[in-house]
Amino acid sequence: MRNLKVLTTTLAAVLAVSSLLSACSSGDKATKEEPAAAGDKANSVLNASGFPIVKSDVSMRVFGCKDPNQAAWKDVLVLKEYEKKSGIKMAYEETPTQGCSEKRNLLFASNELPDLFLRADLSNTDISKYGMQEQMLIPLEGLIEKYAPNLKKLFDQYPEAKKTVTATDGHIYSLPVIRLQAAGRGDKIWINQEWLAKLNLKAPTNVDELFTVLRAFRDQDPNGNGKKDEIPLGLRDPGMVFNTFAGSFGLDRQLGTNANIDNNKVKLWVGDDRYKELLMFLNKLYAEKLLYADFYAQDLPKWRSNLSQALYGMFFIYASDPFSKVENQFAGMAPIKGPHGDQLLSTGSPLASPIGTFAITRVNKNPEAAIRWVDYFYSEEGSQFFNYGIEGQSYTMKNGKPVILDSIKNDPRGFMAALGQVNLVPGGGFPTIIVDDIVLSEKTKEVSAVSEKFTSKVMYGAPIFNKEATDKVVPIKADIDKFVQESAIKFILGETSFDKWGEYTATLKKMKIDELEQAYQTAFDAMNK
Template sequence: MSKHWGRGALSTALISALLLAGCGSNSEKGAEPKNAEGSSETTVNASGFPLTKDPITLKMFTRIAPANGPFKDMPVFQDYEKMSNVHVEFTEAPTDGFQEKKNLLFASNELPDAFYRSGITQLEATRYGTGGQLIPLEDLIDKYAPNLKGLMEKYPEIRSGITTPEGHIYAIPGIVTLDAARTDKKWINQAWLKKLNLDVPETTDELYDVLVAFRDKDPNGNGKKDELPMTARPPVPGQGLPIVNMMSGSFGLDQQLGYNINLVNDKVEIWMGNDRNKEMLQYLNKLYTEKLLDPDMFSQKEADYLAKQSSGNTGLFFDQTNNVFMPIKDQYTGIAPFKGPHGDQMQSQGAPVARDFGAFAITSANKNPEVTMRWIDYFYSDEGSTMLRFGREGENYEMKDGIPYYTEAFLATGNQAKITPYAGGGAPHLISDKVASFINPPQVQEAQDKLTPFMPKVRYASPMFDEKTAQEVNVLRNDIDKYYEEQSAKFIAGALSFDKWDEFQSTLKKMKIDKLQDLYQQAYDKMAK
């Protein structure tokens, strides 16, 4: 997903727990979920198109992003209806207020047939699955979703990341097999390096020296000390500090299981209180104190950050793709992670293959779950994903060497985001190297190639907890995450002395970080079986 087409699609169980307080299901809690297999009102064709002999209508609730046009006008849904014999009536809810509208549907039990691009969180999946409002999908996937099943077999971490401790799958994710769509690249101003006759920095010490040169040696040539050596995204509460996420790998700190976790010989280690983290924060404090790191990093808006990318007056920043700074793309190049003081060189930041949890779910109101599963499975093929992302061949895109590219005429209209639910993020489909020409042009893939040797073999997604454990994890994380993010920002900005580190560690202990670690360990043990 291009982050500039929408960052609001990724929900967390942490946020969900707060939004869902008091929002229950009309179904009996704890009941064994019914499997809707066999309840179909129409006969589903086992393979090929159409999916059914007789036309049917499915009602789906979806989030519509500001960039999107109406779903009914998107060529993917118009053309797919003709292919499949399935008409979809979308109820579109804007991103603002979307969570509340979704909560209300569950609370009132006025359910659509399916939730499409609705950001079903792990807590919601477990709560409404065990409550009977979302149906289990594992058998339907096995029989009616060969594309999705094949991906789950090729990438076992997909199944482990979407399966409850009881063995049920209540929601399916967006799947990203393209590494370049799951990482933020490290973009450095190569024009400034050339101007100052500097090599690409390979270590954290060399990075410091380069940033000092960017600050002091007037690489933009205007005679003013107005260059911004390095910047990063503003923080999003509950999602960590972006600058920490970007630099942690240089200090041996990974981000497994969707959290600040190292996996060492199958042992979960939450590293927020350890000495490597202290070293990283001290390094970032040095950069910040010496005005090598953006002084507005913690307070700026996303729009400010994007403007700094496109200004050409920034030395180093982080982003998935190059579409914001495309007019000056030749000024920048992607580089490898920096080797840290202990020799660590890791691309710790990055999403799992199952990137967008809860992209699609089928409800107990659905009379045709088999057809619905076949309907969504098409989008987990390269052919279906091409239709979803690019529209109509000839009109919106053309094929070159087996890869779809928007036509120049269509690009000139500026309507790419109007024709696809991909724009805005969170759509249930496959993002592979075959369908990513728009977000993964050669410059971006070259930048990814610098990161790939330093990525973990498996990036584990956040684990599925049972509802009771999920609530416990959320309560613990709500306090711990807020404290860690606030204190880390203070350490970096110099508002909190590192003489207080022992007190910081002690407070994390009092907040039961060891208990949180144990809960993640138990979940990982089940995932790794």
Template sequence: MMIKQRSTITASAMLALSLTLAGCSSSHDADNKNSSKEASSSEVSKTGFPIVQEPIKLKMFSRIAPVNGPFKDMPVFQDYAKQSNIDVEFTEVPTDGFQEKKNLLFASNELPDALFRSSLTSLEAIRYGTAGQLIPLENLINDYAPNFKKLMEQYPEIGSAITTPEGHIYALPTVVTVGAARTDKKWINQAWLKKLNLQEPQTTEDLYNVLVAFRDKDPNGNGKQDEIPLTARASAGVGLGLPIIPMMSGSFGLDTQLGYNINLVDDKVEIWMGNDRNKELLQYLNKLYSEKLLDPEVFSQTEAQYIAKQGSGNVGFFFDQTNNSFLPIQDQYTGIAPLEGPHGDRLQSQGAPVPRDLGSFAITSVNKHPEATMRWIDYFYSEEGSTLLRFGREGENYELKDGIPYYTEQFLNTGNQGKITPYAGGGAPHLISENVASFINPPQVQEAQKKLDPYMPEVRYAAPMFDEETAKKVDVLRNDLDKYYDEQSTKFITGALSFDKWDDFQATLKKLKIDELQKLYQDAYDKVKQ
């Protein structure tokens, strides 16, 4: 299935945008609660710097990736504090365990001023927004976010993805206008292929045979059977199961539309968790696992361990957006196309739309300076602000070539790129464009993306923003279904659960009301489709 990718501009997107930019949405309870706390708009400059004349301090809760250094030591936050007159104190929580800490934050109602790199799902944003813990942002965007507002005008699908049917925006996304930053590439050890006189795999059966050779024929040449044929991240977020599932699902005709395990067939939503193609996918992964071709730590490894394996050169096949983690040995790997599955499917099912990481930034109801906070974050949606965030200081960390920032060779040799920027590790609220993507989109990554492009879906629909009542229903249904699916798919892959129990698995999905959830997604899709 070879299909071209294109962006979508839907009627609902235009409606959402018009509501946002015109400021037509009704006032929200959180606005009223917060009004007595807000700094006067006259104290906040709508353009230029500093943002405020008198220094203020903000507290932000944030995820920190293994590759990052402390935020307080990053040039972007040191320099921007002087430029903006706003000092930010970050509470940094590691990727592993971040979701639990975030849940506790809202449950205890011990809120910071804002959440940065917060990984809020659409359902979480609506839940905490309707509860009054997050404030609506649409009017603040209109008045204090000229950069983000301009992006919404250029890409109306941003408004569609983040605006509720009531016209509220509770969180800002990462905006990704460069295609290679929206997919995980399929990296294979070409040095091992060459040594063993093997061709790049084209089908899932080819991949199986290559992985067997990686396991048995000592491609690293140390005389030990210590190679890792295939590995993947241990966590992709609830609802998508193990990351290995969406990374391989396209070979079995299974897409991830609307931010979920969904195929769109003749404008019909099909949640595929219980269908026979998913069974075949899990059986294939079970075969790899049982024959020690799939890394047994794929269920438990930390993000740091996964990244270290990429850089070790001792992995045959893995998935990642870019080549940052294996730069010193980049020539050892090459990107390959999606694999053709047993029924001829060859789809790049994993990927993101222009508004990626939809809940990257949010402002809470305890914030006394929401206008200044919006001006503060808006800078990172400009080319200038994004360059500072991603590259640090000109001369010290990067140099400009034809107007494009590149890390200096001296700085690259330090290996400290991830230490100076919060973008490394993903999910930071900012603009990722062609002009600021030289490090994550070098020639090797561009070539890997070209292998995926012919197999991208024609339209990649973002997770829908349900109305508040429906969002609560979806939240309840998905809480049970996602947990059950994640647990059972893991058991099927490891062999802890026999495929003889597949009928029971399907029956339980029915009991957990998967059909009702499918109808809710169908209704949402009907409102946004072209």
């Protein structure tokens, strides 16, 4: 086996006297040691910089959720090599994705905690409950400050990423995936360039041009088969109503919900006039048979079948995987300019997402070593190692860039299954930075580049509310989200007249949308203290 070719990451010298208690939180149950004792212990175990991370044997019990394409974690190339490199032995207790949440919750309920949760899909509610409330997950910001220079640098460079993972009590209980490549964040706009060429049309730039192009797709048989089987605009599910053309009407998706942030003020817009205009626009598309008629049915297999046959003229999707055989028939396009001059692509996701990929529990005896273990993957070198593995064994260098070996790309088991022998990339959710997403096709990256400049410069993820806010917000939000989506479908299909808009907004008031908005405002203010 060839040795891993990596440069030694130099860390700042570890301060000699400090306690995990003072570094994290005075109320943290994770440590009972006096400051000097904690500092001495960390120094006795850790090397000040470089690898191995520890001076003596350190073992940790790790729980996580295993994607079907991943090998047993103990056999994954990157994890095996990193154990040798770091000197930390990980006892992996991965559980299949189906049933993983139940197993994870049982560990919390029975207080049978592992040392680490890794790729365990911790939700914001989990982080609130087991971090802020139960203190089973320890605060990490003090550890990051002292022992995680790569992550600290990223948080300094991208403060919105740090804000997204910071709970409303000011502590960080879990770590995210940080996607530096815009192509990895959110749906892109795809348009059938072959149809455009056949009809001598250009990609639309505004609402009027959009209708012109979609009507031509509907009426002029651009696929040339003599059938009226073309679907001009293929929205795949009801949720697409809120983030496809919303940006063209000045509506953003901030804080993980239908919200704009203007001058530090949070505005939930599902009762606003701009949103009404969006629904009227979609209603017109539907009435003219320009919009996929079954968008509300949530029949993904049927939608993907149409996509694989290139029956859509225009659609929104994250990547070209479901239609790779016909992907070259499509091109990227910028969002259309709306009636008020807005031109925003609001399908993006936050820089830091998902946020529950790594957490240290209060039973971990070496949290300093644990944070150093994960910090390597937040460096470009560590990210390359995680994504590509070992040169010669899983990748080669071409034009100064790593390229996965053809034997892996063309493996008869499939690319994802073969890659799952190398790393935990299949399924995502590993704590790292993604500089160049290896699972995205070049076509996807090309399409993304067309609209990247129209995305919000800063995207905030969903807040981590405290218990009181969670107990109050979650039921209100669930009821409002259900009502808003059901109402949107009825407005678009014409089942509810827009004359009823006043009744709709009055119902939102009764459902306490003002209280929900205030809860988001409070959480946003806490993020920005």
